[in-house]
Amino acid sequence: MSVPDDNSIPREIDQHLATFGKEPWEVNYDLYGYCAICNSRVDEFNYCGCGGAAD
Numbered sequence: 001m002s003v004p005d006d007n008s009i010p011r012e013i014d015q016h017l018a019t020f021g022k023e024p025w026e027v028n029y030d031l032y033g034y035c036a037i038c039n040s041r042v043d044e045f046n047y048c049g050c051g052g053a054a055d
Contacts, residue, residue, distance in 0.1 A: 011017065016024055032042035040049030 009017075014023075016022075020027075028044040029041040031044050032046060034040065035042055035048035035050060038048055038050035042048045
């Protein structure tokens with residue numbers, strides 16, 4: 001995935017940055033693999049696409 005330039009979304013209206021403290025392309029998905037329930041990638045906070053904490 002390519003990293004957009006820093007001016008792609010103004011910081012004042014960047015909801016992802018305001019909510020999670022980082023941009024979507026900064027999330028590390030390499031730590032835990034895939035969720036056994038929904039088969040989506042698990043992020044560094046141990047959450048996946050089905051909304052629950054992955055075991």
